Amino acid sequence: MNNVFKKSFLCLVFGACLAFASEAKIHEAQVKQVLHAGSYTYYGIQSGERNYWVVTPRSALPVGAWMRFKEEIAMPSYESKALGQTFEDVIFTSDFQYRTLEDEAKHLAFITEKVATSPFAQEGTLSVQEAQEKRNTLAGKTIQLRAKVVKVSQNIMGRNWVHLQDGTGMGDEVGRIVATSSETPSVGAIVVAKGKVSVDKDFGSGYVYAIILEETVFEEK
DSSP: OOOHHHHHHHHHHHOOOOOOOSSSOOOEEEEEEEEEEETEEEEEEETTTTEEEEEEEEEOOOOOOOEEEOEEEEEEEETTTTTEEEEEEEEEEEEEEEEEEOOOGGGBBOOOOOSSSOTTTTTOOOOOHHHHHTTHHHHEEEEEEEEEEEEEEEEEEEEEEOHHHHHHHHSOOOOOOEESSSSOOOOOOOEEEEEEEEEEEEOTOEEEEEEEEEEEEOOOO
C-alpha cells in the first residue's frame, strides 16, 4: 500500500484530514496507556512534557514499549464514537515499529581495550578501523568485516541492529560499527559480517551513523 493510498484511506476512515507533511515526521516515544476500539488501538504517549495519542490499526503493543512511527495525520482533537471519548493531540499512523524494555546488560559484550591490529582479521575482511577510515570510498559497496558481536537490539524499524567491535578504531577509542539485518547473531560470537556500506545515514530521531552496514548477513568462522 503506497503512502498516498494510506493517507487517503485514513482520511476516509476518520472523516478528517488536516495536514500531511511532504516528508512524514518520525517520532519515538514510550507507550503509557492502551485502549482498543473496534479495528483500532489508541496508545497514550508521553514524550517529555507532551502527552498525546497515537492511533493505529488494531495492534497489541504492551504498556512500557517504545514505539517508533511516522506521523501520517495530525489532529488537535478527535472524537471516538466507539469509546465515547474525545482525545486531544492525536496522531494517526499505519507505519510503526516497537521494542520492549529488556535488561540490556544481558545483551552486551563490549571490548574496552584498544588494539592496533584486529585479532579477528582474515583474508578478504576489513577491520573496524579500516572500514571507518575508508568509509567514503566504500560507500555503496559490499564489504566483509570480521569482528565480535557486542550488542544486539532487535526489531527496531523492522530490523535488528548488531553492534560490532574488534578492538581497533580511530583515535583513542575502541571503534564500533553497526550492521542492520533480519538475522540475529549471538552476543559474544565472532562473525564475518557481509553488508552494504552506507555513510552519513540519518534515520531520524537521533539515529545518525557515519558508517553503517545494511542488509547484512552473518557467518561464524
